[in-house]
Amino acid sequence: MIIEYRISPGLTAYEESLRSMAECVVQVQKGMHSGLVWFLEYPPLYTKGVGTQPQDLLSPPFPIYEAPRGGRITYHGPGQRVAYVILNLAQYQRDVKLYVHFLEEWMIETLRYFKVEGVRHGGRIGVWVGNKKIGALGVKTQRWVTSHGISLNVNPDLSHYAHINPCGLEAYGVTSLHDLGIHVSMEEVDLVLKKTFGTLLQKFMMEKE
Secondary structure, eight states, rough: OOEEEEEEEEEEOOHHHHHHHHHHHHHTTSSSSEEEEEEEEEESSSEEEEOOOOGBBBOOOEEEEOOOSSSSEEOOOOOOEEEEEEGGGGGGGGOHHHHHHHHHHHHHHHHHHHTTOOOTTTTTEEEEETTTTEEEEEEETTTTTTEEEEEEEEEEEGGGGGGOOOOTTTTTOOOOOOTTTTTOHHHHHHHHHHHHHHHHHHHHHHHHO
């Protein structure tokens, strides 16, 4: 099955991305599209998942959007690679927990390429380097078709996280590849994300652990 990879240049308006994603979900549901991995960057903004709590908003200086996905509040902005995945799980494994594991492994394998050890922490969704979060994810499924996906910190302004309690994790920090001394371009990260996605998709979606 051929998955389309799309990279949007520049910064994408959040509302525009939701509209485009919803259209693609319908196409995949109808069998008109085999699936999409969409790379984009946003201007500085915050998105609130369905689990957001009042204490998660401290003093956000940028626009806040309601996000139709799981999880709590997070930051998006330039220097962060957002990758949305629209995929029909019915053609792989009808297992959302396994799919979340796949998305985490996708980020872990990408970081490993740059000699960074990303890990999971029990009970905390996402990918961490030590006690600092470097990769977040939020997922929605409609009739087994996924939307939303991951955000991986390449070189965002980490100070923008200070205005929220990101993903409800006030006791922990955030980091990025550049913060760790790995000065790679977004284009280099995209190449690795594409490679690791293709390699891992069969492993994690065709064989139930």
